[in-house]
Amino acid sequence: MRVQVVIIGGGPSGLLLGQLLHRHGIEAVVLERKTRDYVLGRIRAGVLEQGFVRLMEEAGVADRLHREGIVHDGTLIAHDGGMFRVDFTEHTGVPVVVYGQTEVTRDLYDAREAAGAETIFEVEGVELCDLEGERPYVTFTAQGEARRIDCDFVAGCDGFHGVSRKTIPEDVRTEYEKVYPYGWLGVLSETPPVDDELIYANSARGFALCSMRNPGLSRYYIQCSLSDHPGDWSDDDFWTELKRRIPEEAADKLVTGPSIEKSIAPLRSFVTEPMRWGRLFLCGDAAHVVPPTGAKGLNTAASDVHYLYHALRQFYEEGDAEGIDLYSERALARVWKVERFSWWFSALMHRTADQSAFDLRMQRAELEFLADSKSAQAAMAINYVGLPY
Template sequence: MRTQVCIIGGGPSGLLLSQLLHLAGIDSVVLERRTRDYVLGRIRAGVLESGTVDLLRKAKVGDRMDRQGIVDDGIVVGGETHGFRIDIKALTGKSMMVWGQTEITQDLYDARDAMGGTVIHEAEAVKPHGLDSDAPYVTYHKDGTEHRIDCDWIAGCDGFHGVSRQSIPRTVLKEYERIYPFGWLGVLSETPPVTHEILYASHSRGFALASLRNENLSRYYVQVPQGEPVENWSDDRFWDEFKARIPGDLADKLVTGPTIEKSIAPLRSYAAEPMRWGRLFLVGDAAHIVPPTGAKGLNLAASDVHYLFEALKAHYLDHDDAGIEGYAQKAAARVWQAMRFSWWFTTVMHRFPDQSGFDRRMQESEIRLLETSKTAQAAMAELYVGAPY
């Protein structure tokens, strides 16, 4: 098989890149290790920056989002005793959109199906070859047979554990990482949201977050120790702990019920450089991981897709390789800006095991500054809503 761009990874970033390329008349093939049902069954983030929203519209997969998504103009930050609102729209002129990753992926699958896009699922033993040559190719196994795809470029959209980043020589690859000593226990419940704007709550018992998927589907989180087994958390224990960590006026309104999904995600900050080596580009989680505090993960993947799509479009349509040559530097600059924001917000809002009284007072002072200073709010809002592409 021959294509112009071989995309390794059929999550939202790989599908979005394939969709944009198709609309520009550039051929691609997507290889995905899992089944379609598995990809669609993953529960992930659902808060989109304005740039991501615009990119989905550009890809012609924004109609359902525009009809059913929830526009989010602000956030609520909770301290030990009360919460306060930061008006993101008033401070930046931009809004966020609450629209789940599962819904985005479904819309992208529907679009690729309608346009006859090639997405190969259950592709095992995927391996890129010839990355430092002018004739790269990818091999994979399916149904007991090895297949080969010859291409011009390879986009590694296969996540943190994928093969793409591992294909860059260790003498070239540089990695930066911080592991946080806690995780997020998240539940999905068919209950009305306690607030229609995302709540970030810092409490002496630990961090908590409230978000929504729709008017009767809520996503809630509490900070738990690193390595905590999810089996330790019954529904009753979760609700008691969540209620204790959020401002009292919201706790009084909280509607609880059975959870339909429960999992624990570890937190890390991670970045790999360079994001391009030879004919390989790294996109999304293949190159960087941020804590979910501030909802930057999916949005960073979208900005990577934007930069790579524009680079490939200029290469094929205008015979201009400036975007190809500048992709790694341009994408990484935005990554590190978001990395700094997520690290800062995580550090301010969470309890750390070795935290002193002084450390806690500093956190409280940061939150108090956010509450009382419009300048601090404006700086935070600018980063929260996302840097322009």
């Protein structure tokens, strides 16, 4: 079998790249380690930048997003018992859209199936071969059968633990990492959101976030110890702790209920360089990870897709390799700016055991400056709604 592009990973970034390429006649096959149902069962963030929305429109899969997505013109920041609002549209002219990653993935799978584009599920033993040569190929096993696909290029969209990044020799890649000394305990509940917009809360007891998926489905998080397990927290314990960390006016409105999903996510910042090696291109979590503060993971993967999709179009439609030659440089220039924002916002909102009295006063001063300064709010809004591609 031969195609122009093999995409490793059937998550949203791989599917979005595949759909965009398909609409321009570039043939791509997607290889996914799990089943479709498993992929759609993953619970992830759902705050979309306008750049992501435009890519979904270009891919022809934005109808349901526009119908059901919740437009957010700002966000609320809580500290010391009070709250202030950062207005995105005032400072940037554009909002963000809340639309669950699961729904993005579902829309992309449906579009891929409708187009008759091939996705191979439950693949094992993937190996990327001859990536520095003229004729790369991918071998794997599916349904017990050994298979090979020849191609022009490979897009590694298979996440932090996938095979793509690890295929690049260690003496070629440089990795940068920061592991944060806390995690997020997240609860999904069939309850109305506590507010129309997200609430990010800094409290003496630790960080909290009030988010949502739709008007009847809420997502809440609290900062927790890395040694905690979801089973350590009963629903009552979670709701009690959440109420302690958010302002009283929000706690009084909070509607609680049984959790339908509960999990703990560790936080890290991670970047690998370069994002291209020979005929292999890394996208999304395969190349970089951000802490979830500010919801940049999925959106940064989309910016990679933007650069790679346009580079491949330039190659196939114009015979020009400039885009693929500059892919890593262009993608990383934006990645590092996003990493900075996620690192800054995480440091601003979380408490750690090693913070001194001086550190805590600096954190408070930074929050008060953000509350009082239109310029500081504008800088935050520009980053939150998404830096330009």
